[in-house]
Amino acid sequence: MGKASDWLREERRKTLGDWAAFCVDCGHVQRYFEGDEEELGETCPQCSGELRHRCPSCAARFSSAFVVDCEACGAGVRPAEQFGTRIRKAGR
Numbered sequence: 375m376g377k378a379s380d381w382l383r384e385e386r387r388k389t390l391g392d393w394a395a396f397c398v399d400c401g402h403v404q405r406y407f408e409g410d411e412e413e414l415g416e417t418c419p420q421c422s423g424e425l426r427h428r429c430p431s432c433a434a435r436f437s438s439a440f441v442v443d444c445e446a447c448g449a450g451v452r453p454a455e456q457f458g459t460r461i462r463k464a465g466r
């Protein structure tokens with residue numbers, strides 16, 4: 375099994391893009407491919423807010439558009455209250 379689903383996942387990843395960018399103001403999400411980062415605007419196409427595609431602390435890219443903390447350095451990369459309710463972290 376494994377193999378077929380790996381292939382499917384790979385196909386999906388290619389369709390959607392390798393990396394994710396998001397608007398810090400309205401939450402608009404844009405996926406992009408390695409090498410296409412320069413084509414991303416600096417601003418959100420919907421609200422002209424900041425379209426963030428790199429961690430502001432360590433410049434790591436985001437593999438998921440739903441990250442709250444940077445996977446690499448743990449810095450907060452988006453306002454936690456963006457989803458309506460502030461996300462609380464248990465045990466930190």
Ligand SMILES: [Zn+2]
Binds near residue numbers: 400
């Ligand atoms: Zn926006």
Ligand SMILES: [Zn+2]
Binds near residue numbers: 429434
């Ligand atoms: Zn980081």
